Amino acid sequence: MEQRPFQKRVQLKNHKSRENKRSLLIFACLFLLGIFSINAQEIKQRIAVLDLYCTYNSDSYISIAKEITSILTTELVNTNKFRVIERSRIQQLIREQKLQSTQDISAQAVELGKLLGVNKIITGEYSPSRQSFIGYETLNVRLIDVETGDIEAAITIESCVRDKKGRIKFHLSTQEIVKNILIELFK
Numbered sequence: 001m002e003q004r005p006f007q008k009r010v011q012l013k014n015h016k017s018r019e020n021k022r023s024l025l026i027f028a029c030l031f032l033l034g035i036f037s038i039n040a041q042e043i044k045q046r047i048a049v050l051d052l053y054c055t056y057n058s059d060s061y062i063s064i065a066k067e068i069t070s071i072l073t074t075e076l077v078n079t080n081k082f083r084v085i086e087r088s089r090i091q092q093l094i095r096e097q098k099l100q101s102t103q104d105i106s107a108q109a110v111e112l113g114k115l116l117g118v119n120k121i122i123t124g125e126y127s128p129s130r131q132s133f134i135g136y137e138t139l140n141v142r143l144i145d146v147e148t149g150d151i152e153a154a155i156t157i158e159s160c161v162r163d164k165k166g167r168i169k170f171h172l173s174t175q176e177i178v179k180n181i182l183i184e185l186f187k
Contacts, residue, residue, distance in 0.1 A: 046118040048085040049073045050109060052139065055127040064174075065126040068139070071178045072122070079182075085116055113146030121146055122185070136161045139177060143185045155184040 049072055052065040069087070077084045093115055113121040124141035137160040143153040157180055160171045172180070 044081060044083045045120055046085065046116075047076060047082045047120045047122065048090055048113060048116050048118045049076065049087070050090065050112070050121060050123045051087070052124050052126045052141070055125055056129070058128070061126065061128045067174055068126065068177055071174055072181060075178050075182055082120075085118060090116065109144050110146055110149045113144070118146055120144065120152070139181075141181050141185065153185045153187070155181055157181070 049069055051069045054062045054065040073084055073087060076082050090112070093112065097112075097115065109121045109123045121144045122141060123144065124139060127138045127140070129136055129138070136158055139155075139157045139159060141155050141157075142151050144150070145152050157172070157177055159177050161169045163169050
């Protein structure tokens, strides 16, 4: 049976229409897949940095601990890998929940992290110590998964050591301290 030219044209149009629909469907799927992958890449973990607890009650040492916390927060923001909670928001929540901000709050880090809605929390202590004439300063910093309460990473840094005569044997700058913290916690 011989097809008429009109029928051939209708079949060609239907075939082209199906190809166009298929191409459009494939394009739409690829487009949506691209959007979802971009959004997945943009989802950053929320992280909070608690003020480092200073084990020695001296204004100068407390100031150093706050400076390290501040620079660490800034450097985390600059990595562009995290959504970092502003420290004033953390302090506000500590006051609202009537948590003891004057003592080491890291014991309540997981609870605080859940209240803040973060995935990770960084906490630690700054411990200046003097035994006779020998002095040293140590930082212990931990990265805690808020959901599980597990410590994912930890680092201890001796930032300053003095000899028996009180002379500094070595001293890390605040920037060097923060750099070491970031490298070790996020390897």
